Amino acid sequence: MEKFHPIKIGTLSLKNNLIAAPMAGLSALPYRVLAMEMGCALAMSEMVSAEGTIRAGEKTKRYFKNDESVRPFGLQVFGANPESIGKSIEMLSSEPVDLFDINMGCPVHKVCKKGAGAALMKNPELVSKIVAAARKATEKPLTIKIRAGWNSKSINCIEIAKIAESCGADAVAIHARTREQEFSGKADWSHIAAVKSALKIPVIGNGDIKSRHDALEMIEQTRCDAIMIGRAAIGNPWIFRAILDSDFSEPGRKERLLTATRHLEMLREFLGEHSAALAMRSIISWYTKGIPGVKEFMRNIQRSKGTAEMKSLIDQFAANI
């Protein structure tokens, strides 16, 4: 059977089963524009605080700002209070959002200590209240993103996924690591397979896909309905095309640098000069990985005074390779 195919999540039809993962600090609009251009069917926002969206300060609004060219758009919220999550999703339902996701996998202490993110894996009762509140708040497709469990002694992804399904979630994404692992070790895809066997709604597999081969393997091994790609897409939006097309040839260095410049320009337009320069200082290293002379280039980038100087450094670097 063809591994890459259109799927439906609730009422949302996706042209294929490749999804760009939510990544805080990275999956802002420019990243999503590039990921969608390269063929993924759905690009997720970074996680946005439910409480923050209710207060709706300008900074929070930026997180869910989108562009018509980047549809469908999935917005991820995090929080531990069912009422706030319901209220925030209800408010955001009038925005051009095509799917809501609830974060139940963030390992960061600041998030978990408030009972949100991966800490929800320890609280099945709260998961059911949160999903029910979110379901009541919107008719738009609703998903949750979980981990395998809190730690290796408490693997409970099947239990949590089934609760979500029974409370009306339209799909479950699972990053096949525990919270304890954070990003270390290997994702254990057998958890994705186990969740897939237990659910009727679509299951989105996530963790350690770096190539077309990995993507095919995950689908083969787990029978998951869709795959979600995170780190391998940072500075490498071509991964989606490479997964979909076995004949795709990797972009050359100049093309990578040209795309980095586009990313920088979109960031400046989207975030403003200061935040764009800050964000690009780390993102650029992903675009330039392995290019000879990158160490000196990166030193100059770190010392640069703003996006205009960064752009000319990228141009110079491209001219000399």
Ligand SMILES: Cc1cc2nc3c(=O)[nH]c(=O)nc-3n(C[C@H](O)[C@H](O)[C@H](O)COP(=O)(O)O)c2cc1C
């Ligand atoms: C820098 C960074 C930020 C992330 N932010 C989020 C987030 O906001 N919400 C979320 O659900 N997962 C977040 N993740 C986790 C990814 O979505 C994904 O589950 C994880 O990286 C595993 O997939 P991968 O092996 O394809 O990277 C983040 C990961 C990274 C590396």
